[in-house]
Amino acid sequence: MAKETGRKLVAQNKKARHDYHLLTTYECGLVLTGTEVKSLRQGKASLADGFVQIDGGEAWLHNVHVPEYNQGTWTNHSARRKRKLLLHRAEIDKLASKTQETGHTIVPLSLYFKDGRAKVEIALAKGKKEYDKRQTLREKQDTRESNRAIAAAKRRQQRQRAAHG
Structure with a gap:
């Protein structure tokens, strides 16, 4: 089987661009289970209510809906579990300090496969009036x-x- 290349979009958060001023964007990896990857490969996910929280020096993606894999067994994942984001320490520290400022939050913009690996694009954002x-x-x-x-x-x-x- 040929190695996957390029970018395959799975989900996009169009509402984020409407509700927030996007300041800086980051691309980060995602820690997923096998059934989550299979579900994403079917092109099913929703970033609508998603947000990122820095907790204990780690970035976590909350409230992103990845539906259960329909051929999954008892090993299936829960649809809205929190998922760890893979970022460099300096990026996490910078995001953590910025989110301490009032009105700043981190929102997921898109979820995609890049060269066969699941990635999420997040943005440091400030809420719009x-x-x-x-x-x-x-x-x-x-x-x-x-x-x-x-x-x-x-x-x-x-x-x-x-x-x-």
Whole structure:
């Protein structure tokens, strides 16, 4: 069997980008059991309520839902157990000191396989206020509308060229 290469996305937390200002991102490994890996390979997971906590000098991923593997036996994992994250000591220390500041938290952004290994992308984030969220949505809509207008103008131009040419 050929060695897996590249990046295969399993789950993404789109809500995190909406609810938080992302300051820095980290890629870290994940300590998983066999049935969890098999369940993830089926492309099933949810990062919706996930968060990271630094506890005793170790980073732990909480509340991430990896459904039980359907061919699993009594060795199956519990769906919402806490999972250890693999980070360098300096990164853990930096994250721990930053989360002591008010309003800072660590959220998972995506869960994926990179060259056959399960990885999670986490971000140090600061919560957005309600008006920030509205501002972000407004900017997104404005960008979308301007892109549509530009595309429509280009189409009109091409039609005119085709009619006259």
